[in-house]
Amino acid sequence: MNKNTKNNDNDDLIYDEETKKTSKKVADDVIVDDEVEAPEILVKKLKEKIKTLEKEKQEYMDGWQRERADLINYKKRVENEKVEIVKYANENLLEEITQVLDSFEMAFSNKEAWEKVDKNWRVGVEYIHTQLLKILDENDFKTMSPLGEKFDPKFHIAVEHIATDDEKKDGVIVEVKKKGYILKDRVMKAPQVVVAEYKK
DSSP states (O other): OOEEEEEOSSSEEEEETTTTEEEEEEETTEEEETTSOHHHHHHHHHHHHHHHHHHHHHHHHHHHHHHHHHHHHHHHHHHHHHHHHHHTTTHHHHHHHHHHHHHHHHHHHOHHHHHHSOHHHHHHHHHHHHHHHHHHHHTTEEEEOOTTSBOOTTTOEEEEEEEESOGGGTTBEEEEEEOEEEETTEEEEOOEEEEEEEOO
16 A cells, blocks of 8 residues: 655645545544544544543553652651661660679679678779669660569569469569560560469
């Protein structure tokens, strides 16, 4: 099929030598023959083209919105991870320090031996212990000594249960065998406790 194109200021005319027909190119992919009812067919084809383009536009818009939402969520997740990393950056170091604090507690718990130590030396060690606790406290690292609190398995380890005839003391921590430690809102080391158990 040999087609020659004649240029017009308004539309492109296409001449087909085999059929000896001239058709008019009104839009991309829309060609209207002069012999048929041009306006109706043109309108129909253009409406179909508009529908197709609108559908494509909506698909692109939906895809773009999904990608944008995914990007925003990703940025939020990265920011939250950064905050968590900074928040618990010293976790390993502080976990090591709990061993030092346990050693202090062990030394202080032996009252008889502790009282025999030279007073000046004892006061110095107690001051160092207080200093260390203050620094840790400023970094949201606190000692957990839950005496008198209700036992909570999420935060405490029960190493012993003792019977009580007082119903109000049921499930209450009556002794702390070993103190625990908490960093911000995360338990680093759960305290070991003795829990009262009500028995009639």
